[in-house]
Amino acid sequence: MSKKIVIVGGGPAGTIVANLLTKKLKKEEASVTVIDKTGRHVYEPGLLYVTLSDQDPKGIVKDEKDILNKKVRLIVDEATKIDTKRKMVEMKSGNRFDYDYLIIATGARLCPEEVPGLKEAAYHFYTVDEALKLKDALEKFDKGKIVIGVGGVPYKCPPAPAEIACFLDYKLRKRKTRDKVEIHYLSPLPRIFPIESVDPIVNKIFEKEGIKYTTFFNVESVDPKRKEVHSLEGETIGYDLLILIPPHRGSKVIEDSGLGDRGGWVPTDRYTLKVKGYDDVYAIGDATDLPISKSGAAAHYEAKVVANNIASEIKGIESRDKYNGKVVCLCDAGNKAIYMIILQSPLVPDGSIVC
Amino acid sequence: MSEEPKVDRLIDARNTFCPGPLMELIRAIKEAKVGEVIGVLSSDTGSKRDIPLWTSKAGHKLIGIYEKAGYAEIVVQKIK
Ligand SMILES: Cc1cc2nc3c(=O)[nH]c(=O)nc-3n(C[C@H](O)[C@H](O)[C@H](O)COP(=O)(O)OP(=O)(O)OC[C@H]3O[C@@H](n4cnc5c(N)ncnc54)[C@H](O)[C@@H]3O)c2cc1C
Numbered sequence: 001m002s003k004k005i006v007i008v009g010g011g012p013a014g015t016i017v018a019n020l021l022t023k024k025l026k027k028e029e030a031s032v033t034v035i036d037k038t039g040r041h042v043y044e045p046g047l048l049y050v051t052l053s054d055q056d057p058k059g060i061v062k063d064e065k066d067i068l069n070k071k072v073r074l075i076v077d078e079a080t081k082i083d084t085k086r087k088m089v090e091m092k093s094g095n096r097f098d099y100d101y102l103i104i105a106t107g108a109r110l111c112p113e114e115v116p117g118l119k120e121a122a123y124h125f126y127t128v129d130e131a132l133k134l135k136d137a138l139e140k141f142d143k144g145k146i147v148i149g150v151g152g153v154p155y156k157c158p159p160a161p162a163e164i165a166c167f168l169d170y171k172l173r174k175r176k177t178r179d180k181v182e183i184h185y186l187s188p189l190p191r192i193f194p195i196e197s198v199d200p201i202v203n204k205i206f207e208k209e210g211i212k213y214t215t216f217f218n219v220e221s222v223d224p225k226r227k228e229v230h231s232l233e234g235e236t237i238g239y240d241l242l243i244l245i246p247p248h249r250g251s252k253v254i255e256d257s258g259l260g261d262r263g264g265w266v267p268t269d270r271y272t273l274k275v276k277g278y279d280d281v282y283a284i285g286d287a288t289d290l291p292i293s294k295s296g297a298a299a300h301y302e303a304k305v306v307a308n309n310i311a312s313e314i315k316g317i318e319s320r321d322k323y324n325g326k327v328v329c330l331c332d333a334g335n336k337a338i339y340m341i342i343l344q345s346p347l348v349p350d351g352s353i354v355c
Numbered sequence: 356m357s358e359e360p361k362v363d364r365l366i367d368a369r370n371t372f373c374p375g376p377l378m379e380l381i382r383a384i385k386e387a388k389v390g391e392v393i394g395v396l397s398s399d400t401g402s403k404r405d406i407p408l409w410t411s412k413a414g415h416k417l418i419g420i421y422e423k424a425g426y427a428e429i430v431v432q433k434i435k
Contacts, residue, residue, distance in 0.1 A: 153378045233413045262386045
């Protein structure tokens, strides 16, 4: 009998795994359903260019149905509960979908309310609307202090805040206002860049371009009236314009279904990508609790492993793939350089450490 | 130190790279209640330098670093 594969989330993780599964499996073997609450697919790396270049947001947002293989059924609705006992997903509309295999690909949720003052005071560029607001504010800003940081860890695309600091420096130089604008970068770590081996390169750019920074600054609260950011470590920094990436949590449906850890991330086996304690539920992409960079690249590599393994199981093939912790990351520092960073976490004992 | 303290939460951050064990600890400290004890397992030697540095800067207490085969358990208590 044809197996029912249900995928919750139509971001890079859900879309790639759905397309791979329909390529590997015939209709008689399985049906593939993607549930997505927006039905729109945002290419998030393009948000940097919406903010600081002339990228039209229309160019980075696509209809999910246009990028899914025609054999995938797309349901535009919000999953409100995952019931692993009854093997079904409940929808906001009241519909229900039962599954033989479930793939959780619900990504990360932005939670600005978790840092007092952040929502009123800070700009960011992690959604199309917010990127456009920041673009507008930056266009009007010609003197003062811009502070850039993150509101919490983990957050997706760890290099993004340092990337926007370098890009902004370049942009202000082109506009010939750089001498009137101070850029101050806040890092939660003891260095600027998350990856230790890349840090000296980024450090050199910061020093050369006069981008100031404070390390070990984990944001605790923002005081919009005094225009100050306070850290968990007890420091205070003033700003004129604040760019702070909001804290992230797992999707609400994960928390409401009791499937998440304290941050709403799904406890996931680092090799098989099965949700811990289940044989028929997988998690991929930003939704997992895996301690690797939350990135589209990781989502892509994970999707391949899960598609292979589910297809093999349905076809009765013994062999299984393991996720090897691979992540690739491109960083654009304005006109300075584009860096490509390839990481392979030694999740399998014989893997090599790159950073 | 041989007697190992009881931890309220243990994070297995072995074999991970960035954001790495320190980021995992910072996240756990934010989520923890005052007084809770958190253990981080790390095979990244940088953690033995970075975690104590951060712990003292943030005003928490480093209870100890316990060497194991190929990794260390670093134990921190949330103080405020
Ligand atoms: C500015 C920026 C730059 C970036 N640059 C890079 C980069 O250069 N390289 C890189 O690899 N990564 C980059 N990333 C990260 C990358 O975009 C994400 O890691 C990636 O989108 C994760 O994919 P995902 O499918 O796991 O989650 P998401 O893309 O978040 O998709 C999750 C989907 O699930 C849906 N969903 C959630 N809950 C429900 C529910 N209850 N019911 C139905 N649907 C639901 C959402 O609507 C969404 O469509 C960047 C991110 C940002 C913000």
